[in-house]
Amino acid sequence: MNIYALVKRTFDTEEKISVQNGEIAEDGAEFIINPYDEYAVEEAIRVRDEHGGEVTVLTLGGEDAEKQLRTALAMGADKAVLINTEDDLDDIDEYTAAAIIAEYLKDKEADLILAGNVAIDGGSGQVGPRIAELLDINYVTTITELKIDGDKANIVRDVEGDSETIEAQLPLLATAQQGLNDPRYPSLPGIMKAKKKPLEELELDDLDLDEDDVEAKTERVEIFLPPEKAAGRILEGDLQDQVKELVGLLRTEAKVI
Amino acid sequence: MSNKVIVLGEVRDGALRNVSFEAIAAAKKVAGDGEIVGVLIGDDVQGSAPEMIAYGADRVVTVEHPHLKHYTSDGFGQAFMAVYEQEQPEVIVFGHTAQGKDLSPKIAAKLQSGLVSDVTEIEGEGDDAVFIRPIYSGKAFEKVKINEGPVFFTIRPNNIQAAEKDGSRSGDVSSVTADIQNLRSVVKEVVTKATDGVDMSEAKVIVAGGRGVKGPEGFEPLKELANLLGGAIGASRGACDADYCDYSLQIGQTGKVVTPDLYIAAGISGAIQHLAGMSNSKVIVAINKDPEANIFKVADYGIVGDLFEVVPMMIEEIKNTKVNA
Numbered sequence: 001m002n003i004y005a006l007v008k009r010t011f012d013t014e015e016k017i018s019v020q021n022g023e024i025a026e027d028g029a030e031f032i033i034n035p036y037d038e039y040a041v042e043e044a045i046r047v048r049d050e051h052g053g054e055v056t057v058l059t060l061g062g063e064d065a066e067k068q069l070r071t072a073l074a075m076g077a078d079k080a081v082l083i084n085t086e087d088d089l090d091d092i093d094e095y096t097a098a099a100i101i102a103e104y105l106k107d108k109e110a111d112l113i114l115a116g117n118v119a120i121d122g123g124s125g126q127v128g129p130r131i132a133e134l135l136d137i138n139y140v141t142t143i144t145e146l147k148i149d150g151d152k153a154n155i156v157r158d159v160e161g162d163s164e165t166i167e168a169q170l171p172l173l174a175t176a177q178q179g180l181n182d183p184r185y186p187s188l189p190g191i192m193k194a195k196k197k198p199l200e201e202l203e204l205d206d207l208d209l210d211e212d213d214v215e216a217k218t219e220r221v222e223i224f225l226p227p228e229k230a231a232g233r234i235l236e237g238d239l240q241d242q243v244k245e246l247v248g249l250l251r252t253e254a255k256v257i
Numbered sequence: 258m259s260n261k262v263i264v265l266g267e268v269r270d271g272a273l274r275n276v277s278f279e280a281i282a283a284a285k286k287v288a289g290d291g292e293i294v295g296v297l298i299g300d301d302v303q304g305s306a307p308e309m310i311a312y313g314a315d316r317v318v319t320v321e322h323p324h325l326k327h328y329t330s331d332g333f334g335q336a337f338m339a340v341y342e343q344e345q346p347e348v349i350v351f352g353h354t355a356q357g358k359d360l361s362p363k364i365a366a367k368l369q370s371g372l373v374s375d376v377t378e379i380e381g382e383g384d385d386a387v388f389i390r391p392i393y394s395g396k397a398f399e400k401v402k403i404n405e406g407p408v409f410f411t412i413r414p415n416n417i418q419a420a421e422k423d424g425s426r427s428g429d430v431s432s433v434t435a436d437i438q439n440l441r442s443v444v445k446e447v448v449t450k451a452t453d454g455v456d457m458s459e460a461k462v463i464v465a466g467g468r469g470v471k472g473p474e475g476f477e478p479l480k481e482l483a484n485l486l487g488g489a490i491g492a493s494r495g496a497c498d499a500d501y502c503d504y505s506l507q508i509g510q511t512g513k514v515v516t517p518d519l520y521i522a523a524g525i526s527g528a529i530q531h532l533a534g535m536s537n538s539k540v541i542v543a544i545n546k547d548p549e550a551n552i553f554k555v556a557d558y559g560i561v562g563d564l565f566e567v568v569p570m571m572i573e574e575i576k577n578t579k580v581n582a
Binding site for chain 2: 011013014036128129133140161163166169179216217219221229234239242243249250256
């Protein structure tokens with residue numbers, strides 16, 4: 001099978017967020033593969049190991065994203081593609097990202113494209129389904145189980161706590177939900193091998209795209225941090241009295257029960 | 258200024274979801290004098306049309322077809338596009354629910370439009386509207402505008418206030434016929450998990466457990482409290498990783514991001530990833546044995562104590578005071 005896994009370089013979940021000159025400050029921050037994309041990479045490797053074929057990991061971003069691609073190669077992906085937009089584009093929204101990635105994928109005849117259901121930074125979950133639509137292929141989001149059976153996939157997806165069993169035609173784009181698998185850590189031999197695996201770097205020119213073709217449709221006008229929460233009240237006294245006070249406060253002061 | 262807005266209503270178990278009423282309220286902010294058209298898609302949804310009108314829609318368009326019994330992106334995409342072609346709106350609003358999240362990017366790709374997902378607040382009105390949405394799971398927020406139409410956004414449940422229901426309103430209900438065909442995904446089965454029906458994303462109250470619940474059975478008192486308050490159960494990653502509960506309950510940066518009116522964190526230490534998923538809740542109660550636990554930093558009210566003592570006492574006290582009131 002010809003399998004693609006789409007990954008995004010994101011802030012480590014441990015990072016605190018601060019704003020500098022109207023942008024999220026990146027100095028000294030740790031970066032990781034978006035955790036949901038990590039499930040996608042793991043699943044891609046498992047499907048390949050069971051059914052044969054090749055896994056290509058793909059990302060859109062700058063030079064720095066090579067590190068996350070190497071991590072995915074060390075996990076077991078076969079090759080990597082970095083679409084480097086650093087020099088060409090200042091603003092990338094979901095429309096832009098999907099248009100570029102779909103342009104790359106359109107003649108690749110992928111059987112299965114896996115991605116995270118959402119990135120923990122932007123959090124919109126748009127890019128996967130947008131790509132599927134642009135490629136005119138089937139998609140299923142927030143999957144927790146995937147079994148390939150001929151030209152179909154048997155899928156379980158998480159729908160707000162319920163689970164749906166779906167039979168989906170290939171070619172398919174599926175987005176990973178937590179619970180899909182347990183991503184492996186790269187092994188030392190894996191890391192050594194990853195250094196020699198092919199990593200192709202492309203720019204918009206190589207895709208015959210012009211900046212104007214993929215200009216963002218949305219514009220971020222401001223970033224701000226939520227107001228610091230004022231210190232709460234730690235109740236005191238006998239436990240039974242604390243509970244009485246709490247329930248009273250929830251009823252009369254907070255008015256939430 | 259006048260923008261025609263179409264709002265996709267979402268019917269679940271035969272009733273419109275609250276987020277659909279909130280979406281109508283959001284539509285009002287950007288409509289100006291424009292018309293608000295409710296859209297209902299399913300195999301039997303016409304019955305919900307009057308409710309959309311009572312909450313502010315001027316009229317409702319339905320698409321009904323046996324193939325629309327279950328949501329699929331192909332089926333609902335075809336149905337929605339049939340309405341879009343007929344109505345040619347300037348603005349589209351969906352709820353940011355499982356369905357809205359799945360369908361909206363497909364429609365945006367078809368329309369080659371921008372899409373602002375998961376909006377929690379709208380600033381300004383009409384064409385000047387600016388959309389506020391959380392990024393980094395609520396560790397920060399961004400303000401976004403759409404420079405060329407159509408304007409398309411999805412709203413996070415529980416953040417934008419729905420209008421009061423007005424049963425005296427009336428409006429036209431019409432239907433659009435669409436060929437629903439070539440569905441590339443088929444829903445074989447839907448299994449409702451043991452969350453007792455209240456969905457976390459729309460719940461007004463969430464009672465969440467962490468490692469402190471010590472085992473799957475430790476969730477029982479939390480479930481009882483949640484049921485008493487008409488709320489849902491949630492969990493921290495620690496509880497999920499320890500197999501105390503299903504991953505579908507996880508709240509945090511990986512997992513669900515929630516903003517209920519009341520969030521009760523029991524036996525949750527409050528890792529930064531968990532706080533990202535819940536710290537924008539309106540009122541937070543923390544119950545933890547460790548007075549130094551991080552969760553107390555975001556709590557409005559805290560009790561230092563064992564959840565297995567505190568939660569049953571709360572259940573008792575709420576029952577007692579309910580009877581008295």
